[in-house]
Amino acid sequence: MAVSTSSTLDAAALRADFAYLDPRQHGKPLAYLDSASSTQKPRQVLDRMRAFYEHEYANVHRGVYRLAERATEGYEGARRTVSAFLNAPSPREVVFTRNATEAINLVAYAWGLRNLGPGDVVVVTELEHHANFVPWQFIASKTGAAFRHIPIDDAGELRLDALDGLAREGAIKVVAVGLVSNSLGTINPVSPLASWAHEQGAIMVVDAAQAAPHRTIDVQALGCDFLALSSHKLCGPSGSGALWGKAELLETMDPFNLGGEMIRSVALDRTTFNEIPYKFEAGTPAIAEAVGFGCAIDYIGEIGLPAIERHEHELTVYAMGRLGELDWVRLFGPPAERRAGIVSFDVAGVHPHDVAQILDWEGIAVRAGHHCTQPLMTRLGVTATTRASFYLYSIPEEVDRLVDGLHKVKKRLG
Numbered sequence: 001m002a003v004s005t006s007s008t009l010d011a012a013a014l015r016a017d018f019a020y021l022d023p024r025q026h027g028k029p030l031a032y033l034d035s036a037s038s039t040q041k042p043r044q045v046l047d048r049m050r051a052f053y054e055h056e057y058a059n060v061h062r063g064v065y066r067l068a069e070r071a072t073e074g075y076e077g078a079r080r081t082v083s084a085f086l087n088a089p090s091p092r093e094v095v096f097t098r099n100a101t102e103a104i105n106l107v108a109y110a111w112g113l114r115n116l117g118p119g120d121v122v123v124v125t126e127l128e129h130h131a132n133f134v135p136w137q138f139i140a141s142k143t144g145a146a147f148r149h150i151p152i153d154d155a156g157e158l159r160l161d162a163l164d165g166l167a168r169e170g171a172i173k174v175v176a177v178g179l180v181s182n183s184l185g186t187i188n189p190v191s192p193l194a195s196w197a198h199e200q201g202a203i204m205v206v207d208a209a210q211a212a213p214h215r216t217i218d219v220q221a222l223g224c225d226f227l228a229l230s231s232h233k234l235c236g237p238s239g240s241g242a243l244w245g246k247a248e249l250l251e252t253m254d255p256f257n258l259g260g261e262m263i264r265s266v267a268l269d270r271t272t273f274n275e276i277p278y279k280f281e282a283g284t285p286a287i288a289e290a291v292g293f294g295c296a297i298d299y300i301g302e303i304g305l306p307a308i309e310r311h312e313h314e315l316t317v318y319a320m321g322r323l324g325e326l327d328w329v330r331l332f333g334p335p336a337e338r339r340a341g342i343v344s345f346d347v348a349g350v351h352p353h354d355v356a357q358i359l360d361w362e363g364i365a366v367r368a369g370h371h372c373t374q375p376l377m378t379r380l381g382v383t384a385t386t387r388a389s390f391y392l393y394s395i396p397e398e399v400d401r402l403v404d405g406l407h408k409v410k411k412r413l414g
């Protein structure tokens with residue numbers, strides 16, 4: 001690994017950690033520009049998971065033998081790693097989930113069903129990922145609470161001037177906002193929104209699925225109450241994610257799923273539940289995946305989040321500059337200074353799926369679709385966009401290949 005404690009990273013050297021870049025796999029080197037969807041995995045994470053399965057594996061928490069203790073230590077060590085990564089006050093505030101979606105559903109069900117009712121208002125945003133939109137819409141409809149959104153302006157940024165109007169609609173109880181938009185890359189002003197939420201007496205739920213891989217997250221500085229993230233978006237395995245929540249809130253919540261380690265005692269007439277965070281971890285968890293999640297956090301931590309963020313920013317500036325030269329390409333979203341490494345665009349007269357198909361023939365992987373943000377697509381007046389997204393292993397030559405590929409798209413279909 002090319003470790004960087006300074007402000008830059010050596011992407012060319014880091015690429016040696018990623019087997020997907022082996023040209024023998026694809027005939028030509030793959031320009032993987034779909035990291036917002038899921039990231040590739042470095043050998044370090046894969047090796048750690050293999051070693052865990054081979055030498056440290058058993059079910060966690062229940063065994064008294066040494067191997068089970070070792071497995072439990074691996075799993076709980078990963079929890080401490082996630083906790084430190086988020087600057088959480090305590091690892092007991094970190095619940096392992098399958099992914100960010102499950103983490104948000106946990107809060108929506110376990111907090112929302114108990115605390116929401118008629119006269120209350122749940123506020124999301126117009127550019128929210130469905131994972132932080134639909135659970136709230138669903139639980140609001142179940143409880144009789146109103147479901148409202150903060151609109152965006154034409155640049156894809158939140159219109160904070162709408163907040164006063166929302167506050168007049170009822171008792172705001174939940175404000176659920178993504179830190180970084182997966183479709184536009186917009187970096188949302190979560191700290192001021194958390195202050196506003198608390199002034200209203202609401203909880204602040206942050207979807208950090210798209211932010212945690214790229215920027216330093218400090219739950220205490222953000223001032224939120226819950227925060228969700230996924231391992232697979234930060235070089236870790238899929239099947240593992242986490243919810244951070246304030247202990248005083250987690251403690252008052254009902255369980256989400258039932259069975260296994262989340263139980264303290266069962267009698268014929270009554271069951272009592274384990275303490276947090278175990279109260280929310282029903283059944284055998286994704287043990288090796290949690291260990292891989294922790295290893296991935298160590299991996300990106302050694303490179304340094306500020307260096308990753310700077311690297312992606314430089315690529316974004318470069319990509320927006322090059323794509324901006326094409327008058328048949330429409331770029332969506334805010335200026336590079338206020339976005340993460342995500343560039344969504346439209347090629348005049350060509351459906352995004354056709355764009356992605358032709359780019360694939362050139363060995364360029366981008367995503368085409370609504371990116372699980374259909375309300376945003378409606379606001380933009382499109383059904384889909386083409387999206388290129390970057391990570392620590394992305395390089396400017398891949399942006400050049402994207403631009404060359406788009407010229408081919410234009411020639412064939414434009």
Ligand SMILES: Cc1ncc(COP(=O)(O)O)c(C=O)c1O
Pocket residue numbers: 036037099100101102129131132178180181182207209210230232241
């Ligand atoms: C902003 C955002 N939130 C939530 C999710 C859901 O993540 P997961 O599928 O890992 O649950 C994603 C995934 O694309 C995302 O980009």
